[in-house]
Amino acid sequence: GENVEQHPSTLSVQEGDSAVIKCTYSDSASNYFPWYKQELGKRPQLIIDIRSNVGEKKDQRIAVTLNKTAKHFSLHITETQPEDSAVYFCAASIWAGKSTFGDGTTLTVKP
Amino acid sequence: GAVVSQHPSWVICKSGTSVKIECRSLDFQATTMFWYRQFPKQSLMLMATSNEGSKATYEQGVEKDKFLINHASLTLSTLTVTSAHPEDSSFYICSARGYGTQETQYFGPGTRLLVL
Numbered sequence A: 001g002e003n004v005e006q007h008p009s010t011l012s013v014q015e016g017d018s019a020v021i022k023c024t025y026s027d028s029a030s031n032y033f034p035w036y037k038q039e040l041g042k043r044p045q046l047i048i049d050i051r052s053n054v055g056e057k058k059d060q061r062i063a064v065t066l067n068k069t070a071k072h073f074s075l076h077i078t079e080t081q082p083e084d085s086a087v088y089f090c091a092a093s094i095w096a097g098k099s100t101f102g103d104g105t106t107l108t109v110k111p
Numbered sequence B: 001g002a003v004v005s006q007h008p009s010w011v012i013c014k015s016g017t018s019v020k021i022e023c024r025s026l027d028f029q030a031t032t033m034f035w036y037r038q039f040p041k042q043s044l045m046l047m048a049t050s051n052e053g054s055k056a057t058y059e060q061g062v063e064k065d066k067f068l069i070n071h072a073s074l075t076l077s078t079l080t081v082t083s084a085h086p087e088d089s090s091f092y093i094c095s096a097r098g099y100g101t102q103e104t105q106y107f108g109p110g111t112r113l114l115v116l
Helices: none
Strands: A004-007 A012-015 A020-027 A032-038 A045-051 A056-059 A062-069 A072-077 A086-093 A099-101 A105-110 B005-008 B010-013 B019-025 B030-039 B043-052 B067-073 B076-082 B091-099 B110-116
Touching: A012 A020, A020 A086, A020 A105, A032 A062, A045 A062, A056 B010, A072 A086, A099 B043, A105 B005, B005 B091, B010 B019, B019 B030, B019 B091, B019 B110, B030 B067, B043 B067, B076 B091, B076 B110
Parallel strands: A012 A105, B010 B110
Antiparallel strands: A004 A020, A020 A072, A032 A045, A032 A086, A056 A062, A062 A072, A086 A099, A086 A105, B005 B019, B019 B076, B030 B043, B030 B091, B067 B076, B091 B110
């Protein structure tokens, strides 16, 4: 089955700096890669996603890049703010299949 | 966006009792619902996948007789934890995907279960 590895497990940045979280996947058939943000005690919320026919996608301060050859994808957050502090999960799936989640990255943005 | 509700948000029960958790898609028809379990500071562990009108597909190591899943309609799936024990205490989250959501899963707010 699919295996998703996520790094780092914790990340601390200064407000205004950029944060990068990386994930690798094992199944070359995976073609959908969402990123979720989960605040303490709350539900995971989709923040951005990318499909395998696209190499990069951006939404304001958030961007995701995908390298299909290397089977890795990354989340980039620029100009971080304290409210960006949360746990971020990457996931990989084959269209209409189940998602495999990474172990999560706890991001702390220090004011 | 797509909205998924979950009820109850938290429940405390005695060991040996059964607990039912409901997951509803409020503004779309969910052809597939997923049930996850999440321990503190850990990732989402998929328990089972349910498609409307079909039997649920359980992940390896998940007891189907202990965690009963029913997906009887396009807007409702239920998870029943039968004969709950303290080790079943956890945060249970459902997610749904269906018409209009493409591949994206939308999560419910979760149910915190504490078995005494």
